[in-house]
Amino acid sequence: MSTSRGPTRRALLAAGALLPFSTSVFARAAGALSRSAGERVLVVLELVGGNDGLNTLVPFADDRYHRARPVIGLDAGRVRPLTASMGLSPALSDLEPIWDRGELALIQGVGPPESTRSHFRSREIWHTARMDDPAPNVGWLGRAASAFSSGSLPMLRVGAREASLALAGAAGEVPTLATLSDLELLEPPPGPQLDLLCGSTLGRSGSRAELARAMSEARQLSAQLSGLDEAQIRLAGTNGGLGRTLGLAARLIGARLGTRVLYVTHDGYDTHARQLASQSANHRELGQALAAFCDQLAAQGDGSRVVTLVFSEFGRRVAENAGAGTDHGAGGPVLLLGQRVAGGMLGDDPDLEGELDHDVPVTLDFRRVYADVLTWLGLDPGAVLPGHHEGLSLLAPSPRR
Amino acid sequence: MPASSDQLLPYRPGIDGPFGRTQANHLLRRSSFGGTAAERDALLDQGLPAAVERLTATPEPSGAFADELQLLDALTPLEDAQLARAAWVARMLHDPHPFRELLTLFWHGHFATSIEKVGRVRLMQRQVAMLRERGPGSLRALLSAVAHDPAMIIWLDGNANRRHHPNENFARELFELFTLGEGQYAEADVLEAARAFSGWHESGGRFRFAAGEHDDGHKQVLGASGTLDGEDVIDAALAHPACGEHVGSALFAYLVRPDPGPELRRSLGALYRESDYDTRSFCRALLQSRAFFAPESRLALVRSPVALAVGSVRSLGISVDSRALALAMADMGQSLLAPPSVKGWDGGGAWLNTATLLARANLAVALAQAGGPLGVTPSGDERPLQRVRDELLDLLVDGAVPGWVSERLVSEANSHAGLLAAILSLPEVQYA
Numbered sequence: 001m002s003t004s005r006g007p008t009r010r011a012l013l014a015a016g017a018l019l020p021f022s023t024s025v026f027a028r029a030a031g032a033l034s035r036s037a038g039e040r041v042l043v044v045l046e047l048v049g050g051n052d053g054l055n056t057l058v059p060f061a062d063d064r065y066h067r068a069r070p071v072i073g074l075d076a077g078r079v080r081p082l083t084a085s086m087g088l089s090p091a092l093s094d095l096e097p098i099w100d101r102g103e104l105a106l107i108q109g110v111g112p113p114e115s116t117r118s119h120f121r122s123r124e125i126w127h128t129a130r131m132d133d134p135a136p137n138v139g140w141l142g143r144a145a146s147a148f149s150s151g152s153l154p155m156l157r158v159g160a161r162e163a164s165l166a167l168a169g170a171a172g173e174v175p176t177l178a179t180l181s182d183l184e185l186l187e188p189p190p191g192p193q194l195d196l197l198c199g200s201t202l203g204r205s206g207s208r209a210e211l212a213r214a215m216s217e218a219r220q221l222s223a224q225l226s227g228l229d230e231a232q233i234r235l236a237g238t239n240g241g242l243g244r245t246l247g248l249a250a251r252l253i254g255a256r257l258g259t260r261v262l263y264v265t266h267d268g269y270d271t272h273a274r275q276l277a278s279q280s281a282n283h284r285e286l287g288q289a290l291a292a293f294c295d296q297l298a299a300q301g302d303g304s305r306v307v308t309l310v311f312s313e314f315g316r317r318v319a320e321n322a323g324a325g326t327d328h329g330a331g332g333p334v335l336l337l338g339q340r341v342a343g344g345m346l347g348d349d350p351d352l353e354g355e356l357d358h359d360v361p362v363t364l365d366f367r368r369v370y371a372d373v374l375t376w377l378g379l380d381p382g383a384v385l386p387g388h389h390e391g392l393s394l395l396a397p398s399p400r401r
Numbered sequence: 402m403p404a405s406s407d408q409l410l411p412y413r414p415g416i417d418g419p420f421g422r423t424q425a426n427h428l429l430r431r432s433s434f435g436g437t438a439a440e441r442d443a444l445l446d447q448g449l450p451a452a453v454e455r456l457t458a459t460p461e462p463s464g465a466f467a468d469e470l471q472l473l474d475a476l477t478p479l480e481d482a483q484l485a486r487a488a489w490v491a492r493m494l495h496d497p498h499p500f501r502e503l504l505t506l507f508w509h510g511h512f513a514t515s516i517e518k519v520g521r522v523r524l525m526q527r528q529v530a531m532l533r534e535r536g537p538g539s540l541r542a543l544l545s546a547v548a549h550d551p552a553m554i555i556w557l558d559g560n561a562n563r564r565h566h567p568n569e570n571f572a573r574e575l576f577e578l579f580t581l582g583e584g585q586y587a588e589a590d591v592l593e594a595a596r597a598f599s600g601w602h603e604s605g606g607r608f609r610f611a612a613g614e615h616d617d618g619h620k621q622v623l624g625a626s627g628t629l630d631g632e633d634v635i636d637a638a639l640a641h642p643a644c645g646e647h648v649g650s651a652l653f654a655y656l657v658r659p660d661p662g663p664e665l666r667r668s669l670g671a672l673y674r675e676s677d678y679d680t681r682s683f684c685r686a687l688l689q690s691r692a693f694f695a696p697e698s699r700l701a702l703v704r705s706p707v708a709l710a711v712g713s714v715r716s717l718g719i720s721v722d723s724r725a726l727a728l729a730m731a732d733m734g735q736s737l738l739a740p741p742s743v744k745g746w747d748g749g750g751a752w753l754n755t756a757t758l759l760a761r762a763n764l765a766v767a768l769a770q771a772g773g774p775l776g777v778t779p780s781g782d783e784r785p786l787q788r789v790r791d792e793l794l795d796l797l798v799d800g801a802v803p804g805w806v807s808e809r810l811v812s813e814a815n816s817h818a819g820l821l822a823a824i825l826s827l828p829e830v831q832y833a
Binding site: 163186191 | 753759767774810815
């Protein structure tokens with residue numbers, strides 16, 4: 001799977017004069033932007049490439065696990081036990097305090113009813129919450145977005161410049177922010193105020209008006225956030241790209257722009273060979289960033305209004321392959337984190353019976369997890385998801401303690 | 402609504418509508434990235450058919466441009482992707498016949514190949530040179546050159562396509578993206594076509610036919626059968642009715658307006674085939690068609706980052722550092738020589754998001770200022786702001802901005818730079 005690339009800093013900005021925030025002609029626009037009351041927020045974190053679930057949430061007490069994975073199996077003694085049978089990979093030990101606080105739900109064997117081993121196709125299914133092939137070009141969150149009334153930026157793609165099908169919908173282009181430097185503007189020469197002119201077609205219908213609105217929003221977002229620098233954005237105690245991306249997400253949540261959904265991806269989970277090193281490194285970055293994200297949200301007073309959903313397009317096969325990696329499989333664990341989450345383990349422990357080519361079966365339709373978070377956001381899951389999908393009641397409408 | 406085949410008939414000035422400033426602006430934007438008022442006025446003097454013929458001509462470079470190309474070649478060291486991009490952008494900016502580069506850019510997106518996998522800048526440059534040379538001619542010769550192109554062979558795993566281990570990558574994209582479109586062929590066609598291209602390898606940056614790795618057995622592809630090789634497969638694809646529709650509609654969406662619709666697609670396919678797949682004649686027909694001058698085609702295309710940057714420079718009559726301009730294009734989401742996938746750039750609304758809109762705003766500011774990050778040498782235009790505004794709005798968007806915006810552009814600008822930055826920042830200018 002490819003990862004996003006490109007310069008981290010805008011070429012023109014590297015050479016040109018930056019707009020000093022304090023004298024910004026757009027500061028007015030920032031002031032005019034109404035602050036939202038603090039609605040509930042969903043953060044979706046997609047692990048791209050197919051995260052190996054059995055080395056995430058490890059069935060450490062099952063001999064078949066150790067037999068199927070002589071090279072990459074994690075020692076029972078090093079796994080962090082959560083129940084009598086299941087434990088976290090040591091690389092994810094940063095999640096333990098969240099588990100101990102009862103703010104982490106681990107849902108096992110999650111996937112679509114008919115799983116596929118194609119990255120592309122499986123991501124389509126997760127993104128659209130539909131089994132149609134070819135997939136519709138509207139995502140499940142894109143369908144949900146039309147129900148959000150508040151805020152000019154109901155959904156944001158954070159950490160990459162590529163759009164996500166999950167957010168695609170009738171409501172127009174979902175803004176994307178790869179890094180903070182995406183928001184920097186060159187200081188314009190004296191003249192007409194660009195922020196007002198760029199709204200020139202507002203009020204007219206059609207794509208021009210949408211574009212004018214998007215340009216205004218981009219400038220407003222820039223004005224709101226361009227005073228921050230990269231060092232302030234990164235979550236305390238993290239390194240790697242995810243700590244910076246979730247830091248930006250935390251800032252955006254704290255800015256109370258009315259954003260209800262933030263979509264983040266973490267690349268590098270397609271581990272066909274020499275998996276131990278790469279997956280552990282990814283998991284360390286993931287655990288560290290998620291723990292720091294929860295801490296940051298709590299510190300800025302947003303902990304009770306944010307839920308984070310972590311998923312991957314599929315799990316991997318039970319047995320390791322000849323290259324000390326794992327190949328594309330089926331079911332895998334989903335994580336839900338947040339102060340309103342009813343922490344604990346849900347779903348059946350993985351069934352490791354079967355041949356070498358055996359998958360971890362899907363025992364829980366992924367749309368039941370979606371139903372839960374949609375309800376939490378105050379939406380009717382029936383209006384977003386095809387068919388009926390009973391929620392899992394993992395999210396408390398009010399504080400649990 | 403005229404029948405779809407009528408939409409492709411020649412536009413008759415005086416009968417179907419005028420050929421005035423507005424139509425000439427439109428023609429200049431779509432065929433040449435845009436240009437100055439003087440260039441536009443020259444089109445009006447020539448009249449429509451002659452103007453289209455001249456705009457789409459691609460004569461051997463001569464004079465100052467030829468000298469510049471020699472200089473560019475000498476200055477382009479090996480294996481520097483940034484300089485390779487800058488050299489291409491310089492051609493777009495300075496070629497007196499910019500249609501050549503406009504069409505080369507189309508084929509670069511159509512046969513999208515990326516330096517990210519190819520790795521060798523020289524091979525990417527040679528591919529672009531091949532697209533430039535072959536692009537305006539016969540689609541058949543172009544497809545054959547593409548199938549023999551070393552960068553393409555690396556990009557779509559040609560060397561892994563061997564007699565006993567056919568690799569389908571190129572054959573699949575040849576049908577799905579390059580010629581027919583999804584759903585027009587069977588899986589068996591892909592597999593058999595892959596066998597026909599087996600042994601078409603790259604070695605040392607050159608095409609090499611590895612006879613021992615070529616499967617010369619009997620094959621059946623799209624109704625053709627025999628001991629087919631790659632050339633036969635290309636012929637079979639061209640004979641398929643979907644080919645003209647697929648490629649012809651892509652050219653239509655690039656030059657005229659998005660989404661021609663099923664009926665017009667069929668007419669486009671017929672027109673392209675009747676031209677014997679001669680791309681220049683087909684483009685000429687499109688650029689003087691009734692569909693081209695229909696109101697729904699005017700300002701109907703989102704300007705790609707390349708078209709916006711090159712078109713702005715050409716219309717303003719300024720000169721810029723082409724290396725910095727290539728970087729600005731990448732900021733806006735279009736890094737030349739590095740399309741995001743074999744599907745090329747999605748284009749249209751996909752060009753526009755928060756990050757790329759701000760990058761477009763930054764381009765506007767940079768283009769307006771002497772010096773600065775783009776190393777701008779201004780045009781030296783000293784005319785009153787009002788005249789500059791009228792001319793530029795006319796060239797860029799046929800003057801189609803609300804009256805109050807037009808007012809404020811002049812009443813609040815106290816410099817040429819302020820005016821230009823404001824005009825180039827308008828939402829309207831993102832369309833051509």
